[in-house]
Amino acid sequence: MSDVQSVTDVVAVVLLLLGAFLCLTAGLGLVRFPDVLTRMHAGTKPQVLGVLLIMIGAAFRLQGWSATWMLLLVAVFQMLTAPVSAHMISRVAYRRRHVRRDRLLVDELRTGEAADRLYRGDEPADAPPEEPATALLENRRDEGTLPSS
Amino acid sequence: MTVVSWLAYGLLGTGALLALVRLGLGPSLLDRVVATDTLLVIIAAGLAVHAGLQRDPTVVPVLVVVSLLAFVGSVSVARYIGGMLIASTGDGQDVGLPEAAEERTARSLEVDR
Numbered sequence: 390m391s392d393v394q395s396v397t398d399v400v401a402v403v404l405l406l407l408g409a410f411l412c413l414t415a416g417l418g419l420v421r422f423p424d425v426l427t428r429m430h431a432g433t434k435p436q437v438l439g440v441l442l443i444m445i446g447a448a449f450r451l452q453g454w455s456a457t458w459m460l461l462l463v464a465v466f467q468m469l470t471a472p473v474s475a476h477m478i479s480r481v482a483y484r485r486r487h488v489r490r491d492r493l494l495v496d497e498l499r500t501g502e503a504a505d506r507l508y509r510g511d512e513p514a515d516a517p518p519e520e521p522a523t524a525l526l527e528n529r530r531d532e533g534t535l536p537s538s
Numbered sequence: 539m540t541v542v543s544w545l546a547y548g549l550l551g552t553g554a555l556l557a558l559v560r561l562g563l564g565p566s567l568l569d570r571v572v573a574t575d576t577l578l579v580i581i582a583a584g585l586a587v588h589a590g591l592q593r594d595p596t597v598v599p600v601l602v603v604v605s606l607l608a609f610v611g612s613v614s615v616a617r618y619i620g621g622m623l624i625a626s627t628g629d630g631q632d633v634g635l636p637e638a639a640e641e642r643t644a645r646s647l648e649v650d651r
Binding site: 410412413425428440450456463466487 | 542545546547549550552553554555556557559560563566568569571572573575576579580582583586587589590591593595598599601602605606608609612613616617619620
């Protein structure tokens, strides 16, 4: 009995250490990777696999079904919500030009060849343009799609 | 067991510290959102590691709250930034927004090289 107990303990500890190691890799990737999408790629490693491993390890160590169900709830919730938040963040990142497009191999969202001509000044990355209506008008005029008015 | 707990907390703490570095450095708001998300996940993982190593089930409800909080926080900030979008130019991107700061610095570095 005690032998089986120690084997489950060893498995649980190995799972916990693997999950902790994934958290370390997430931190490393967050610091070293170049743009938002690659940082999300690094940061979501512990969000799914790390949390799953740590929950399984903790469920091995904790006796009692209530803790197990609650850990299962956390794991299921993480797996449901991680895609949603990742989708929203990456969509906003693409539309707000936080993506290193020169590093992309395939860019399926880019339909036209409208260039990033406007606003190359020293604005912070999150600043809105000074005159949104003027910017839109200039861009349409450059593309020749200005309605005649 | 002491070695294991030191190792696990060391790995988690280093990961959290690096996420904090990105949270401070991050050139854009979205980098900080991603870093905060990762930081909350690491905090939840640390709580679960504590619960597992000490056989202490009292912190398990906190895990549920922390994972809920991470989701709500990142989604609300993403929606807030998305609300600042103006119009699309047809290339799927927003009009009149500046080039990302990291893209600019990386391009200048590549030119210098």
